[in-house]
Amino acid sequence: MSGWWAPLLVVVLVLLASAASNVAAPGEARVHHNHGKFMEGPWRPAHATFYGDHDGTGTRAGACGYKDTVAEGYGLQTVALSTAMFNGGATCGACYEVRCTESPKWCKPGAPPLVVTATNLCPPNYQQSGDNGGWCNPPREHFDLTMPAFLQIAEEKAGIVPISYRRVSCLKQGGIRYTITGNKYFNMVTVTNVGGAGDVVAVTVKGDDRVKWTPLTRNWGQVWQTGEILVGESLTFRVMTSDHRKATSWHVLPRDWQFGVTYRATKNFH
Structure with a gap:
């Protein structure tokens, strides 16, 4: 193989192979892991x-x-x-x-x-x-x-x-989970089943229409709050753990999401 197009073809093949590796098998909900891994601490x-x-x-x-x-x-x-x-x-x-x-x-x-x-x-x-x-x-x-x-x-x-x-490192099965309680004008989001470092230090949310990226504040423990009106929109959450790694759960909540229901993402830390 020679010519200017040879390196380009190699890059294309690598990208296709990477994309194929992220496609879940029929009936399988593949959990995607972000880059890096939590490092163990000293005794x-x-x-x-x-x-x-x-x-x-x-x-x-x-x-x-x-x-x-x-x-x-x-x-x-x-x-x-x-x-x-x-x-x-x-x-x-x-x-x-x-x-x-x-x-x-x-x-x-x-x-x-x-x-x-x-x-x-x-x-x-x-x-x-x-x-x-x-x-x-x-x-x-x-x-x-x-x-x-x-x-x-x-x-x-x-x-x-x-x-x-x-x-x-926290070893978890499946993706990060999100549960919203409260009401239309005061949302409390509980983040659970977090892998890797496990301890969430920042959460932001984004809707698919009106709601732009909005930071949440810690209410207590791993319960986060916002007064932003989130109902009626598909919601994406981005969490950051104490080792400064981030995971984005795209459209983890559908537009018709309900208070008190737990929704599972397809991404987690490891």
Whole structure:
């Protein structure tokens, strides 16, 4: 192959191959991943306790705005973070790998590291000292695990155990999910099932007609708000995670979208 058109033909073939790789098979909803990957953080020391009951009662909702962590795909592998780590709700959705350390009596031998998602706040207790009951008081970094999660790495009788932890990528099935509640004049958007860094730090929305790109503000946890009238338009959301990567969910909500219904995108982080 020679001539000026040869390099051009190669480029065309590469582009066609790339396009073909993004076409879902019949009946398959392919999830597209944006470029790059979340990088794991260093191991750090902390302590872990547990809350709730053996079946996770009382742990499925909380300060991040999630309604039911089991129904929303997080299961009971979740954690309430101390104030120092919760960061006013900005850390909601982040994933951590946790292992029990330095406690042969209480750590379960051979237990694999546990991966949990931050879904709640462990509030401080200033009536007790940070080393005796006030485990979640600033500036302590502390994990209050659901009981089912805690029991995977330590004995219930321990109550509290030393751990080491690190940030890891959130591995999610399917695309990012969006649920709008509120009313025509006040929309609250809950963003769930976010992969990669997991913690959303910015959200913008765009309609297919009148609504231009509009930034949302954090209401609490991973619930975002806007007073823009969104009804009657197909909506596109763009989210940014703490590692500054962005994912755009084009027309994830149809024009006839309904309040309280969860819509799934075909894109996620990894």
